[in-house]
Amino acid sequence: MPITKVQPFLDENEQAEEKTLRGRLLAHRVELLIGACLLLVLCLAVGIGVGVGLSCTGKFRCGSSSRCISSSAQCDGAVDCEHGEDELLCVRLSGKSSVLQVLSGGVWRTVCSEDWTPTLGLSACRQLGYPRYVESNYLPLSSIEEDLQNHLVSINPSQLSPQQAIKIHNATGISKTHCSSVTSLKCLDCGYRPSYSPRIVGGNLSAEGQFPWQVSLHFQREHLCGGSIVAPRWVLTAAHCVYGFAYPTLWAVVVGMMEQPVNGAQYLSVEKIFYHSRYRPKGLDYDIALMKLVKPLLFNGVVEPICLPNFGEEFEDGKMCWISGWGATEDGGEASISLHSASVPLLSNKACSQPGVYQGFISPWMICAGYLEGGIDSCQGDSGGPLACEDSSVWKLVGVTSWGQGCAERNKPGVYTRISQALTWIHEQMEVNRGWDYIDGADCNRWGDAENFSAGISTHFCDTCLLTSC
Known part of the structure; x- marks a missing residue:
C-alpha cells in the first residue's frame, strides 16, 4: 500500500487508518473520474447554452479571482490582477547552462549579453527570490539548447529607475533575431x-x-x-x-x-x-x-x-x-x-x-x-x-x-x-x-556595501533594510 515516508507520530488508530490509504486512493480516483465527467458535461452545456467557455484558454488567470487577462499583459510592468500575480514569475533560468530568460509579450525570451550589467544581474536574482548575485557569464548562442535560441531580447538598463530595479522585465526590451552571446546567471554558490x-x-x-x-x-x-x-x-x-x-x-x-x-x-x-x-x-x-x-x-x-x-x-x-x-x-x-x-x-x-x-x-x-x-x-x-x-x-x-x-x-x-x-x-x-x-x-x-561597490552596484541593493548606512 502506498504510504508517505514520514516518521509517524500518529496514535494507533490513525496509523491503522493510514494503512487503508490504497483503498481510499482507488476510491478517490473513481470520485475524480465521476467528477471530471460531470464537469465536462457542465462545460459543454454552458458552452452550448450561452456561448461562454469556463476556462482562460490562451489567457492568464488571476489566481485571486476568476478574472482572465491577455497573456501579453503578463509581465508588462502594469498590475492587472488584484494581488499583482501577473507581475510575478517574469524571470527564469533555463537549460543546463542557467540561461536567463524574461517573459515578454506572452513569450519567454532569451536575454542577450549586450548591455548586461551586474545591476541587472542582482535585480534578476532578487526576482528569483535570492538575496544576492554571484556572477554572470556570456555564452555563445550556438552553445545553448536550440529551443532557447529562437526568441532573443536585449535589456536596456537605462530604462530602470532605482525604484524599479528589482523588476528587470520593466525595462524596455529590444527584440533581436540574433546576438553574439547570451547571459548565464548565477545567484547562489x-x-x-x-x-x-x-x-x-x-x-x-x-x-x-x-x-x-x-x-x-x-x-x-x-x-x-x-x-x-x-x-x-x-x-x-x-x-x-x-x-x-x-x-x-x-x-x-x-x-x-x-x-x-x-x-x-x-x-x-x-x-x-x-x-x-x-x-x-x-x-x-x-x-x-x-x-x-x-x-x-x-x-x-x-x-x-x-x-x-x-x-x-x-x-x-x-x-x-x-x-x-x-x-x-x-x-x-x-x-x-x-x-x-x-x-x-x-x-x-x-x-x-x-x-x-x-x-x-x-x-x-x-x-x-x-x-x-x-x-x-x-x-x-x-x-x-x-x-x-x-x-x-x-x-x-x-x-x-x-x-x-x-x-x-x-x-x-x-x-x-x-x-x-x-x-x-x-x-x-x-x-x-x-x-x-x-x-x-x-x-x-x-x-x-563592499561587495556591491566592487561590482559597481548602487547601495540601494544592500542586503538589509535595518541600517541607514545601507
Missing part, C-alpha cells in the same frame, strides 16, 4: 561539498560534509522529516510532513549534524511554512513544501545549499543519484541515530507505472528512483529529504522523498516529488515572500 573528501535501507553511514544541504526537521524537539537547504533562508521538504501542523513555533531546523539526538546543537527557528495549495492528505500529488527560516544560514562547508534544477532541465533514466536521511533502516522500524545514504538509479515514469509496480499512481509531478529488485530505498523518517544528482561536479535537487509501498520491497521503488515540475511554485513562494535578510552591520558591510 550551491551544489558544492567543500568539506567532504572522497545508506538508508541497504545503505551506508554518511561522512561529514557529504550532504551539507541535508537538514533534520524537528517537530516538538523530535526528528520527523528531512529537508534540503536551497537558499540562505529556505528549506525544501514534503507537504505531507507539515500538512495540518504548519505552525512555525512547533518546528525547528537542525543543520550540519550527523547523529540524533542533537545534544547542544543549534535549533533554527522557522518563520513561515508554505505547502502547495493543491496538496491533499488523501492524495499523493503536489507533495512539496517550503520552510522560511527566521534568520539566514551561514554557509561554512558543513552547511551548504543544493542547487535547484533549471527550467527544461531533465535527468536521464538510469542516472545514479543519492538519497539520505535519518529514517528507519527497515520498514516500520525506529528512526536511525546516524545519517545514512545510498546511491539509487532514476527510473522512467513508464517503468514505474507498469503493472505490478505502481500502475495508475505515478503522475508527472513524481519521479521514481531505486531498484526494481528491491534492497535499497528510503523509508519512514526520510520524508522530505533530498534525491540529489551530480551534474558536471555540481549537485542538484531532483526530487523530494515522498512515498512508496513499504521500504526496499521488490517492484516498489521510492517515489519522489519531481522538482522540475515544482519550480514555478518554488520560485513564486521565494519571490513573493523574499523580504529582506536580517543580518548585522558587519555582514552588511561585507555582503552589502
Whole structure:
C-alpha cells in the first residue's frame, strides 16, 4: 500500500487508518473520474447554452479571482490582477547552462549579453527570490539548447529607475533575431561539498560534509522529516510532513549534524511554512513544501545549499543519484541515530507505472528512483529529504522523498516529488515572500556595501533594510 515516508507520530488508530490509504486512493480516483465527467458535461452545456467557455484558454488567470487577462499583459510592468500575480514569475533560468530568460509579450525570451550589467544581474536574482548575485557569464548562442535560441531580447538598463530595479522585465526590451552571446546567471554558490573528501535501507553511514544541504526537521524537539537547504533562508521538504501542523513555533531546523539526538546543537527557528495549495492528505500529488527560516544560514562547508534544477532541465533514466536521511533502516522500524545514504538509479515514469509496480499512481509531478529488485530505498523518517544528482561536479535537487509501498520491497521503488515540475511554485513562494535578510552591520558591510561597490552596484541593493548606512 502506498504510504508517505514520514516518521509517524500518529496514535494507533490513525496509523491503522493510514494503512487503508490504497483503498481510499482507488476510491478517490473513481470520485475524480465521476467528477471530471460531470464537469465536462457542465462545460459543454454552458458552452452550448450561452456561448461562454469556463476556462482562460490562451489567457492568464488571476489566481485571486476568476478574472482572465491577455497573456501579453503578463509581465508588462502594469498590475492587472488584484494581488499583482501577473507581475510575478517574469524571470527564469533555463537549460543546463542557467540561461536567463524574461517573459515578454506572452513569450519567454532569451536575454542577450549586450548591455548586461551586474545591476541587472542582482535585480534578476532578487526576482528569483535570492538575496544576492554571484556572477554572470556570456555564452555563445550556438552553445545553448536550440529551443532557447529562437526568441532573443536585449535589456536596456537605462530604462530602470532605482525604484524599479528589482523588476528587470520593466525595462524596455529590444527584440533581436540574433546576438553574439547570451547571459548565464548565477545567484547562489550551491551544489558544492567543500568539506567532504572522497545508506538508508541497504545503505551506508554518511561522512561529514557529504550532504551539507541535508537538514533534520524537528517537530516538538523530535526528528520527523528531512529537508534540503536551497537558499540562505529556505528549506525544501514534503507537504505531507507539515500538512495540518504548519505552525512555525512547533518546528525547528537542525543543520550540519550527523547523529540524533542533537545534544547542544543549534535549533533554527522557522518563520513561515508554505505547502502547495493543491496538496491533499488523501492524495499523493503536489507533495512539496517550503520552510522560511527566521534568520539566514551561514554557509561554512558543513552547511551548504543544493542547487535547484533549471527550467527544461531533465535527468536521464538510469542516472545514479543519492538519497539520505535519518529514517528507519527497515520498514516500520525506529528512526536511525546516524545519517545514512545510498546511491539509487532514476527510473522512467513508464517503468514505474507498469503493472505490478505502481500502475495508475505515478503522475508527472513524481519521479521514481531505486531498484526494481528491491534492497535499497528510503523509508519512514526520510520524508522530505533530498534525491540529489551530480551534474558536471555540481549537485542538484531532483526530487523530494515522498512515498512508496513499504521500504526496499521488490517492484516498489521510492517515489519522489519531481522538482522540475515544482519550480514555478518554488520560485513564486521565494519571490513573493523574499523580504529582506536580517543580518548585522558587519555582514552588511561585507555582503552589502563592499561587495556591491566592487561590482559597481548602487547601495540601494544592500542586503538589509535595518541600517541607514545601507
